[in-house]
Amino acid sequence: MATKKLLDKNNPENTVVRVIFRGKFNDKYDCVGVLVREEKKMIRIAFSAKDNKMVDFLDVRKSKIVSIGIIHPSAIKNL
């Protein structure tokens, strides 16, 4: 799936995205995280951080992405 650029490096706020992608065996996955890198063929989603340094993340090939969308901050709850 071709995706237009979602990451705005000038925006100091996190870009939280929901990504649905296909795995090795064509199975579907759904993830939520901060879009931290966006390249021609891949994106990097960060799930957790320690003192603002990324800890857990996933690189997803753009060709495997079924859908991707930015989550509006108002849709993100805090505990």
Added chain:
Amino acid sequence: MDEIYHIKYVDAYYSYAKKLGRVGLATHDAHGYVKKNGRNIVVAFIKSKKARGKEEVALGLVVPDTALIPKKNTTKNKILEKFKVGMLLAVTWRDIVIFDYTDSRNECSIMYTEGILFKTKDNLIVLKDPETIRMSPVPVRNHPMKKPRYYIIPRSLVTDITVIK
């Protein structure tokens, strides 16, 4: 498990350093789909979609509710007030867990640490020469395998303390 959350929490850590410098608690944060399971917060980073709409957590985190910042963590845990530096203590505490589909989890780990009370701060305790085992889930095992010199545990994670010596 469809609502998206951003959580901030504290975590325990250990050090192999001979001399412990300044200690503090880092702020951890995570985004994901959240489900509450009693006093545990289960955060799904990646869900796998199975047949007939069934979902499974492929990668996630379990956080004790008391680890959350700032809501729960502002309540001072008074459990430590009668213990003095130098005492050999046995501390039971709840630990954060990261898991994947090979070891799906709904509850945090229960840890047991024996060590000398080295330092206390408002939000943490430091145990020297600690020996830590994971009590739950089974199998019981050392954590970490190689004994560290110090274990720094947020007070909010501590559930029980007894004096050994």
